[in-house]
Amino acid sequence: MLKLDRVDQTFFPGTVNERRALRGIELDLAEGDFVTVIGSNGAGKSTVLNVISGELTPDAGTVRIDGRDVTKVKDYRRADVVGRVFQDPMAGTAPHLTIEENMAIADKRGTARLLGRGVSNAKRRRFAEELAILELGLEDRLKAKVGLLSGGQRQALSLLMATFSDPRILLLDEHTAALDPQRAELVTRLTEQIVTDKRLTTLMVTHNMDQALRVGNRLVMMHDGRIILDLDEEQKRGKTVADLLSEFEKIKGATLDDKTLLQ
Numbered sequence: 008m009l010k011l012d013r014v015d016q017t018f019f020p021g022t023v024n025e026r027r028a029l030r031g032i033e034l035d036l037a038e039g040d041f042v043t044v045i046g047s048n049g050a051g052k053s054t055v056l057n058v059i060s061g062e063l064t065p066d067a068g069t070v071r072i073d074g075r076d077v078t079k080v081k082d083y084r085r086a087d088v089v090g091r092v093f094q095d096p097m098a099g100t101a102p103h104l105t106i107e108e109n110m111a112i113a114d115k116r117g118t119a120r121l122l123g124r125g126v127s128n129a130k131r132r133r134f135a136e137e138l139a140i141l142e143l144g145l146e147d148r149l150k151a152k153v154g155l156l157s158g159g160q161r162q163a164l165s166l167l168m169a170t171f172s173d174p175r176i177l178l179l180d181e182h183t184a185a186l187d188p189q190r191a192e193l194v195t196r197l198t199e200q201i202v203t204d205k206r207l208t209t210l211m212v213t214h215n216m217d218q219a220l221r222v223g224n225r226l227v228m229m230h231d232g233r234i235i236l237d238l239d240e241e242q243k244r245g246k247t248v249a250d251l252l253s254e255f256e257k258i259k260g261a262t263l264d265d266k267t268l269l270q
């Protein structure tokens with residue numbers, strides 16, 4: 008349902024700052040796949056998400072969602088099919104608006120947006136029901152300003168809002184990285200619950216290899232703009248962080264050897 012075909016992205020081409028962020032990325036996700044994405048700093052993980060969300064139009068290659076070529080479709084025109092949660096808990100919600108006002112905005116995503124933030128009683132009931140899933144008591148605080156919530160609560164709310172309109176794809180960009188371990192664990196658990204309940208096709212970038220192994224049904228490792236490892240559920244099962252590190256070293260070595268051979 009999501010297909011990336013030979014996607015390339017180079018920043019500042021032809022200058023001393025040239026950076027080949029993506030090199031021939033091929034990725035094919037089936038409906039309901041939950042893929043964790045790991046890789047070193049600058050490997051291209053966020054750039055892949057940017058290409059899928061439409062924030063970035065790649066230099067070459069195609070992005071297809073449900074068979075439709077969306078490569079050049081701008082992000083705001085894909086917002087109804089792609090939900091995203093960022094690392095920064097402040098990024099996904101408006102602090103000066105209340106919980107219900109934030110949810111009302113998320114609810115209008117993908118439809119013609121009206122400026123009014125009025126919330127009907129029926130909507131309020133629905134928002135409360137959705138919030139109750141989080142088990143954080145936020146359903147009793149609909150009129151609280153979001154800026155008053157903790158990082159973990161805000162991130163859980165961002166997650167709920169990103170999945171409100173039942174997007175086709177959910178992109179999680181290190182969305183638990185800024186949280187303390189306990190809250191990170193809570194948001195991870197909520198993520199698994201929401202993804203399973205809504206059967207969302209999901210890509211989750213993480214620097215936590217243990218989390219990458221535990222969560223989802225597939226694991227992708229990136230390095231230097233390429234996908235260097237793609238493990239399915241079966242291959243992932245029983246693997247340890249040490250196994251992943253040794254795979255990484257092995258493949259990285261092979262890539263460098265290849266380069267040397269080509270020179």
Ligand SMILES: Nc1ncnc2c1ncn2[C@@H]1O[C@H](COP(=O)(O)OP(=O)(O)OP(=O)(O)O)[C@@H](O)[C@H]1O
Nearest residue numbers: 018026027028046047048049050051052053054055
């Ligand atoms: N908008 C941009 N302009 C210029 N260079 C960029 C831009 N976005 C990313 N890059 C560069 O492209 C490369 C890949 O970056 P990207 O953010 O995708 O890596 P990442 O795997 O997400 O890394 P990290 O784990 O550090 O977040 C890096 O060298 C980065 O500096």
